[in-house]
Amino acid sequence: MSQKLNLFWLGAVAMGMALTAVAQEKPVDFATQVPLSVSGEGPWYRLELPLAVQLNARQSDLGDVRVFNAAGDQQAYALARQTAQTDDNRTLTDVKWFPLYNSADATEHTPSVRVQSSANGTLVEVQPSSQLEAGEEELRGWLLDASGIKAPLQQLILDWTSERDGFQRFTIEASDDLQHWQSWGEGQVARLTFADEQVEQHEVGLPGQSARYLRLLWEAPQSAPILTSAQLQSASPRNLPLPLVWSQALAGSSAKAGEYIWQLPMGLNVERVRVELEQPNSLAPVTLSGRRDSSLPWQTLSSGLLYRLTQNGQDVVQNELQLSGQIVQQLKLTVDERGGGLGAQAPTLKFAVRATQLVFLARGPGPYTLALGNSTVKAANLPLSTLIPDYSAGKLTTLGRASVDGGVVITSTAATVPVAMGTDWKKFGLWAVLLLSVLFLAAMAFSLLRKPPVKP
Structure with missing residues (x-):
């Protein structure tokens, strides 16, 4: 009986090792890969995540962000971000x-x-x-x-x-x-x-x-x-709050007069919006609403007066609205038409969110790659105080800097479309070990259940 139990535990360990190996993440598991360049003194590097890169994530909390070295090894990292603006301080x-x-x-x-x-x-x-x-x-x-x-x-x-x-x-x-x-x-x-x-x-x-x-x-x-x-x-x-980062202009739609709707790329903690007023002498009292999904009711987020007026030969413009920072994916602007409205076509809109900083501990050979775009992986970021043992807010500014190399986002199809290349014998072997371990455990359980109890 003792020998069989030992074999049982050996099989369980083998299955656990196989599962760990299968779960090891690689750059090709992510839809978007962005090359990074580093400067300054390491081994820690701080990266200001461009909003255009963040929008390639499949998880709104950036739980699918990773950093890999040239060998494909995952790097330890932390995120410095604010999910919403707070006035507590x-x-x-x-x-x-x-x-x-x-x-x-x-x-x-x-x-x-x-x-x-x-x-x-x-x-x-x-x-x-x-x-x-x-x-x-x-x-x-x-x-x-x-x-x-x-x-x-x-x-x-x-x-x-x-x-x-x-x-x-x-x-x-x-x-x-x-x-x-x-x-x-x-x-x-x-x-x-x-x-x-x-x-x-x-x-x-x-x-x-x-x-x-x-x-x-x-x-x-x-x-x-x-x-x-x-x-x-x-x-x-x-x-101090992190600075705001602005999106590119977003086109909207208008289903009826005085109402405009914009669809954001994903759910985001929006803190400010800017409505582009192209026509001079525009004056519009507005109400801005938002929601996370089209199946949910609209919630009022902000209201105010938008205008672009000419005074003394100069344009006087107020085209921004302040929000609380809650997560929204759809925005609706309702305009009081008594001010002349904003036209039949929806104006373009830009939105602002708080900047996100990523700090990673460089290990192994460069260059390094930022990867994101996987809806199934779990978050792997560490607290800053764990990643940097003697961390302080002042030390963050002294770290080496990382930046998106050339500002180019490289999108990989490997995470979404099967790659028709040669057989991955390593992964095939790991799955074989896993299946054999499961069969072995099943056989052991069946054998133990069939054995008659020992008579006293």
Whole structure:
């Protein structure tokens, strides 16, 4: 009996070894293979996964992503990605604002000021550098005191008195000493009345950098409104969101007037969409809905006012909508036709998701290949802290870099279409071992069951 049990376990071990060998993944098991080039110091390399490459995956969580070396050996890897935007680490702070005056006929756009601050850098008073007579001063902008915020600034939120409606465009500059200023681009806010409803835009995106002071100078119109509130949203440096990556333009369809539908390549955590407004003087209040499958009901994701208007010879454009980051595969835009609509043909749409970084531990000979496109394999990625024993957020930026070689995606048919080449004798032999092991176990079980019990 003991000998038979030993044979039984030997057969089980043989079957397990055969199953392991059969399950060993190779590059040809994946529909898409992308050559990689590496630079910098290894053995760890960090790859920014292009969205065009990600869309070749068969699993929305990228569980079918792999990295192989030149010998076809799988490399250990980890994924740094965010499935949805979270605001848990974001802080909204009310800040003080100080007016920036200049004479109405001044040729220079930037007002000259005298500043008084406390020992910790908090602004106490801001005055024009020269005395302006009553009636000649003009409010050109505002100086915001962000000295109490140590985290990178993500968003600016403004509110102003009701006397100033319409669009307002201004420049944004940042400084730590009130002497040297760095441009942070332009901002745009608006308050409009449309079809007896008020549509407002208060938020302006910031580049995610730290600064003690912000200077806002109005361009159109040149005089600034009276602010009633100024807030800055910041995020911890340890938890800064990965940047957004945008898709190529996606064509849509329109089944009825004022309704447009787009089909995404796969279910994705979409955080922003951009509707291409080709016609000048377009104005459209819209509602954006989404769903994961055509059998599910539509869910409202966002709403807002899209426009492309000409003011003072320049186009003023607002064509983006913010989403929460939930997974969708279909998007529907419903337009209030009272604004003139967006035309019979569906406009093209671009969507943005959070960037995904892949870090792999290079082992064996290069070059290395990124493979993806297999709906049946299980995820094989490790936590970053396991892949890199002394991992820290700061160390991630010091790793060697990997990139898609030449930006070319090579799609293999081996994962979907049987390859009519020579017989794979190695795989044939492994399957033979597996079948023999199963037959052996069945015979052993049958023999044990037929043996009469031993009489005491």
